[in-house]
Amino acid sequence: MTVSQGSVPKPSRRTVVTAVGAAGLTAALAACGSSEESGSTDSAESTPATESSGSSSAAGGGAAGTVLAKTSDIPVGGGKIFSDQKVVVTQPTEGKFKAFTNICSHQQCPVTSVSDGTINCPCHNSKFSIDDGSVKQAPATQPLAAMEIQVSGEEIRLV
Secondary structure, eight states, X not given: OOOOTTOOOOOXXXXXXXXXXXXXXXXXXXXHOOSTTTTOSSOOXXXXXXXXXXXXXXXXXXXXXXXXXXXXXXXXXXXXXXXXXXXXXXXXXXXXXXXXXXXXXXXXXXXXXXXXXXXXXXXXXXXXXXXXXXXXXXXXXXXXXXOOEEEETTEEEEO
16 A cells, blocks of 8 residues: 555554454443452442432522422332433432433343332343342442432432
């Protein structure tokens, strides 16, 4: 191949396919996660979501984020999945609202139900606590990621 000054040679098809394959393998390995942290189910890693008592300074026009639901839409001891926003909002106890990603930490399947105090993934039957997102049933080893919400009056907003 002759390369003139100022031009950049194009990579071969083999080079491109190899690079894309390596990137995909890296992403797949990262998605499986590490089992090094799986032994600590009792740790206080993070507070899963912003809880709010209902009072907010958002009345002055500084309202945060997308309105997901009214507080009355979220059953006590249960929750509701908002697929478009990729979030699950739960109410573990009266007036206490939590939010988590709706993507299972095991193999990134979307969770599809909330029942009996757990958020449930249909792909491999992992279950997560509605209170803190922690794993209640394997094969998942990592909790659901917390998401921030704001409760203002009867509105629940994704921040």
